[in-house]
Amino acid sequence: MGIGDNIIKLKGELPEGVELVAVSKTYPSEDILEAYEAGQRVFGESRPQEMKAKHGELPGDIRWHMIGHLQTNKVKYIAPFVELVHSVDSDRLLAEIDRQAVRCGRTIDVLLEVHIAREESKHGWDAEELKAYMAAGSAAAYGNVRLRGLMGIATYTEDAEQVRGEFTRLRELFDRFCANGCGPRFDTLSMGMTGDYRLAVECGSNMVRIGSLIFGERDYA
Ligand SMILES: *Cc1c(COP(=O)(O)O)cnc(C)c1O
Numbered sequence: 001m002g003i004g005d006n007i008i009k010l011k012g013e014l015p016e017g018v019e020l021v022a023v024s025k026t027y028p029s030e031d032i033l034e035a036y037e038a039g040q041r042v043f044g045e046s047r048p049q050e051m052k053a054k055h056g057e058l059p060g061d062i063r064w065h066m067i068g069h070l071q072t073n074k075v076k077y078i079a080p081f082v083e084l085v086h087s088v089d090s091d092r093l094l095a096e097i098d099r100q101a102v103r104c105g106r107t108i109d110v111l112l113e114v115h116i117a118r119e120e121s122k123h124g125w126d127a128e129e130l131k132a133y134m135a136a137g138s139a140a141a142y143g144n145v146r147l148r149g150l151m152g153i154a155t156y157t158e159d160a161e162q163v164r165g166e167f168t169r170l171r172e173l174f175d176r177f178c179a180n181g182c183g184p185r186f187d188t189l190s191m192g193m194t195g196d197y198r199l200a201v202e203c204g205s206n207m208v209r210i211g212s213l214i215f216g217e218r219d220y221a
Helices: 003-013 029-037 048-057 072-078 091-104 127-136 160-179 197-202
Strands: 019-023 042-045 063-066 084-088 108-114 145-152 188-191 207-210
Touching (some): 029 048, 048 063, 048 072, 084 145, 091 108, 091 145, 108 127, 145 160, 160 188, 197 207
Parallel strands (some): 019 042, 019 207, 042 063
């Protein structure tokens, strides 16, 4: 099966309303074009310079999502065109995205990344910390970013019940923010990757980020 077939198969399998982000980090532009020709338009990258280079050489109607940890000094590379940043893990980063968005005359959509995995190494807000941040309403000061929802990465484990527990907690946090007046545009719950996307969708995900299942094994992360 080729890349295009993989896209078509996945799209057929995902329920209506679940957006597929094809995670193309580390793969060459030719691979992205194959997915594009099969109808895929949303691609996820984790390195700003790599995303910028691919954006420059690929069709203009591709919608680029930043899914990896983002350093403040690299926001400038992607601010002119990025559609959605999934990985906002601090107020400082949000402030910089806002600053760069103003500079570009844009509003940039973002998700807040929540740390749900058991591993210490993963990035993201602690759930309690994020509740306090949201309750304080500080993000409202940033006029050129729009909070669209939450993102999480589950623990990498065979233990489906643990992963289900992590996705469920993120879903509950998302529902809580939705109920507490985050507005109608707070509508995106990004969770699920190659190994756990079916479980994520069962737990309420409406955006999955899938790389290796589409493009094959990666040589480096
Ligand atoms: C690499 C990556 C993915 C995709 O991983 P696969 O297991 O290849 O599907 C999804 N989300 C994030 C944040 C990633 O860094």
